[in-house]
Amino acid sequence: MNLAIAAGGTGGHLFPGLAVGEIFLGRGHGVMLIVSEKEIDAVATQGRSGFRIEKVPGVGLQGKSPLALFQFLAKFRAGLALCRRLYADFAPAAVLGMGGFTSTGPILAGRQRGVPTFIHESNAIPGKANKLNGRLATRVLTGFAECAPHFPTGKCTVTGTPVRQSLAVRVEKSAALAKFALSPERRTLLVMGGSQGAHGINQALADALPQLRDAAVQVIHLTGRDDETMMRESYAQAGVPAFVAAFYHRMEDAYSAADLAIARSGAASLTELSHFGLPSVLIPLPTAAEDHQTLNARIFERAGAAVLLPQREITAGHLVGKLRWLLEPARLTEMSTKAASLATKDAAERVADTILKACA
Numbered sequence: 001m002n003l004a005i006a007a008g009g010t011g012g013h014l015f016p017g018l019a020v021g022e023i024f025l026g027r028g029h030g031v032m033l034i035v036s037e038k039e040i041d042a043v044a045t046q047g048r049s050g051f052r053i054e055k056v057p058g059v060g061l062q063g064k065s066p067l068a069l070f071q072f073l074a075k076f077r078a079g080l081a082l083c084r085r086l087y088a089d090f091a092p093a094a095v096l097g098m099g100g101f102t103s104t105g106p107i108l109a110g111r112q113r114g115v116p117t118f119i120h121e122s123n124a125i126p127g128k129a130n131k132l133n134g135r136l137a138t139r140v141l142t143g144f145a146e147c148a149p150h151f152p153t154g155k156c157t158v159t160g161t162p163v164r165q166s167l168a169v170r171v172e173k174s175a176a177l178a179k180f181a182l183s184p185e186r187r188t189l190l191v192m193g194g195s196q197g198a199h200g201i202n203q204a205l206a207d208a209l210p211q212l213r214d215a216a217v218q219v220i221h222l223t224g225r226d227d228e229t230m231m232r233e234s235y236a237q238a239g240v241p242a243f244v245a246a247f248y249h250r251m252e253d254a255y256s257a258a259d260l261a262i263a264r265s266g267a268a269s270l271t272e273l274s275h276f277g278l279p280s281v282l283i284p285l286p287t288a289a290e291d292h293q294t295l296n297a298r299i300f301e302r303a304g305a306a307v308l309l310p311q312r313e314i315t316a317g318h319l320v321g322k323l324r325w326l327l328e329p330a331r332l333t334e335m336s337t338k339a340a341s342l343a344t345k346d347a348a349e350r351v352a353d354t355i356l357k358a359c360a
């Protein structure tokens with residue numbers, strides 16, 4: 001059978017969608033990946049020759065003015081028409097949307113075609129787009145059980161959030177550290193802000209670095225494009241060993257090398273942290289829709305897998321104190337076990353099985 005997966009716009013939508021697509025390809029099915037026109041989608045899908053990849057313009061509503069509404073509707077109609085043409089050629093037996101308004105047109109086009117439609121919501125609470133998509137879809141798949149009450153009763157299946165096959169196997173730690181030219185004698189901190197980077201996290205680390213000089217710590221810091229130079233200079237001035245890059249595409253190396261992470265709390269990042277049993281300091285994106293990143297982080301904090309630190313409360317001294325406390329070996333071991341307990345190892349297979357069962 002053929003499956004259409006709408007998964008563009010952010011890494012949190014795209015990477016779980018790729019994970020499901022990999023399962024379908026491995027089982028001999030065809031996959032059309034519908035992505036946005038953003039750079040992250042082009043970079044993440046480069047070299048993915050097994051997929052048919054199609055770009056559909058994004059249709060987020062920008063503002064509440066009549067002009068904004070008119071532009072939104074015009075883009076949405078154009079995207080919907082494009083999806084219909086793509087489906088007429090590809091003939092999908094089912095459509096899966098991974099969230100956001102990028103999924104709405106593909107889901108609606110699939111419904112009009114009369115095939116089963118699915119959405120996946122990886123966060124603890126759905127955004128406006130997936131609340132709408134959930135009403136359109138045949139079935140709703142969720143990453144967290146806490147999300148189910150936000151959708152119609154009886155419509156949800158908890159699958160967990162899929163993880164890419166490249167992250168399936170942990171790299172031996174000394175080998176992983178060698179890829180970043182880092183020492184096995186120091187504790188390693190992984191700092192990441194998601195696919196777009198996170199200036200708030202970067203600035204917090206820059207301010208804290210002078211107080212970490214004597215902490216026997218080293219850092220893998222993925223800054224995003226805008227802050228790469230600033231952070232490289234900050235580490236050099238503070239004398240803290242670090243690997244600094246805007247992006248790094250072999251995240252299995254970074255997760256395997258790290259003892260502790262500082263990260264946003266998007267669902268895809270949390271899923272990967274739990275998959276590698278990596279304790280974390282979670283700094284939710286303050287502008288995230290419905291404050292969903294804070295709700296995600298609280299699930300991990302309640303489980304003892306993470307510490308939640310709101311961005312507005314960060315000071316250099318507070319952050320350094322948290323890091324020194326967390327980097328104690330016994331505490332890292334305990335939190336690592338608790339983080340691993342939150343992982344759903346077969347989430348991509350669960351999503352695939354649910355879709356195939358509906359198409360049987």
